[in-house]
Amino acid sequence: MHIRKTRTEQARFDFVSGLMGYNSTGIGPGMVKHYEDHKHRWGGRKPTMAETKALMTESPAYKFGAFFERHNHAMMFETILGIIDKQKDDVIKWLDTHNEPGALGSLKLDPTVAVPRYYKNVEIHTQPGSFHGNPFAGIMYHWMIGPFLCHRDDGNEMGWALANGVPNRDYKTIVDLGCGMGKTTIPYCDKFPNATVYGVDYAAPMLKYGHKFAESQKKKVHFVQARAEHTPFEDNSVDLVAAIWLFHEINSRAMDEMCAEAHRILKPGGVFAIMESPPFKVLSEQFHPLSEFLLDSTGRRMEDPFIPLFFSIDRPKMFEKAGFKNVKDVGLPNHLTGWSTNVDYFFGAYPWWMTIGEKKA
Numbered sequence: 298m299h300i301r302k303t304r305t306e307q308a309r310f311d312f313v314s315g316l317m318g319y320n321s322t323g324i325g326p327g328m329v330k331h332y333e334d335h336k337h338r339w340g341g342r343k344p345t346m347a348e349t350k351a352l353m354t355e356s357p358a359y360k361f362g363a364f365f366e367r368h369n370h371a372m373m374f375e376t377i378l379g380i381i382d383k384q385k386d387d388v389i390k391w392l393d394t395h396n397e398p399g400a401l402g403s404l405k406l407d408p409t410v411a412v413p414r415y416y417k418n419v420e421i422h423t424q425p426g427s428f429h430g431n432p433f434a435g436i437m438y439h440w441m442i443g444p445f446l447c448h449r450d451d452g453n454e455m456g457w458a459l460a461n462g463v464p465n466r467d468y469k470t471i472v473d474l475g476c477g478m479g480k481t482t483i484p485y486c487d488k489f490p491n492a493t494v495y496g497v498d499y500a501a502p503m504l505k506y507g508h509k510f511a512e513s514q515k516k517k518v519h520f521v522q523a524r525a526e527h528t529p530f531e532d533n534s535v536d537l538v539a540a541i542w543l544f545h546e547i548n549s550r551a552m553d554e555m556c557a558e559a560h561r562i563l564k565p566g567g568v569f570a571i572m573e574s575p576p577f578k579v580l581s582e583q584f585h586p587l588s589e590f591l592l593d594s595t596g597r598r599m600e601d602p603f604i605p606l607f608f609s610i611d612r613p614k615m616f617e618k619a620g621f622k623n624v625k626d627v628g629l630p631n632h633l634t635g636w637s638t639n640v641d642y643f644f645g646a647y648p649w650w651m652t653i654g655e656k657k658a
């Protein structure tokens with residue numbers, strides 16, 4: 298379905314999108330300049346996160362950016378919902394039509410799947426209704442993420458990074474946990490054409506739109522509504538379990554349960570890989586001092602409350618606790634932030650960070 302926009306709505310959407318791009322690339326250099334102009338205070342030593350925070354709260358660029366980020370997201374979601382509102386019955390009908398004759402993939406919904414406790418009291422990264430509470434959550438996420446990432450992920454680059462990062466094997470069954478609207482799932486269809494590809498998410502609105510999106514791209518993805526902690530897959534039945542941008546949003550119990558679940562469903566020798574940004578320790582030791590601070594502060598500001606926890610834990614240890622062997626962290630090329638390209642500053646320049654392990658053969 299083509300969701301129509303009047304010229305005025307398109308203009309507003311373009312304006313808000315442009316602001317998002319400016320937020321992502323335009324304000325960062327002002328923050329970096331403030332840091333560079335004042336870092337002499339520490340006489341050559343790297344400041345701690347608390348010291349960086351104190352410094353940056355004096356920066357007009359940071360103060361403006363922090364306010365702007367939050368309101369820009371609110372404007373974006375409000376704009377999208379405003380566009381959908383006049384045609385919402387048609388859009389709901391479209392989203393509720395699935396598994397049509399000729400569909401390549403499928404959608405299996407399960408209304409008994411419970412909302413995770415850690416999402417109950419937040420609107421995760423300020424999205425109205427989080428992933429489950431608004432029928433248009435998948436559309437909101439998709440229309441927001443393009444401008445937010447300055448359209449540098451329009452070719453599903455983040456999904457491709459992990460698909461290219463895992464060992465190149467003849468996987469037969471691949472499961473993408475926390476697949477959302479499927480952007481990160483689609484690259485497995487192209488990279489491993491012999492595999493049956495599943496996307497698992499608890500949130501029906503994300504999956505309904507994901508199913509439509511994958512079919513529109515002619516990609517065969519089987520979407521399943523389930524908690525990633527308790528999937529419907531048999532023991533020892535999957536070759537690759539992957540997850541992108543899932544673990545930083547969940548509590549520590551869910552992290553452990555998902556690792557255990559990945560271990561249960563994987564065949565012996567199967568691979569579990571997750572991709573996120575690097576942990577704070579790596580950021581503070583190897584990358585620009587603002588990277589750690591901005592990640593932490595955006596989590597606190599943008600209703601992503603588990604960022605400070607996830608970026609502080611030892612990810613390989615978490616995998617090992619679930620039984621995985623040969624566990625390691627691997628930096629992957631990151632085309633978005635300018636770490637591996639010369640594009641302008643985008644919210645910290647560092648590699649994407651894969652944690653990967655194998656179930657004992």
Ligand SMILES: C[S@@+](CC[C@H](N)C(=O)[O-])C[C@H]1O[C@@H](n2cnc3c(N)ncnc32)[C@H](O)[C@@H]1O
Nearest residue numbers: 413428475476477481498499500524525541542
């Ligand atoms: C930040 S989004 C990432 C989506 C997708 N991987 C991407 O990068 O575009 C996190 C996704 O994880 C899902 N999620 C969070 N907790 C989950 C759980 N316990 N079980 C299944 N899905 C979960 C959310 O619904 C959401 O779609």
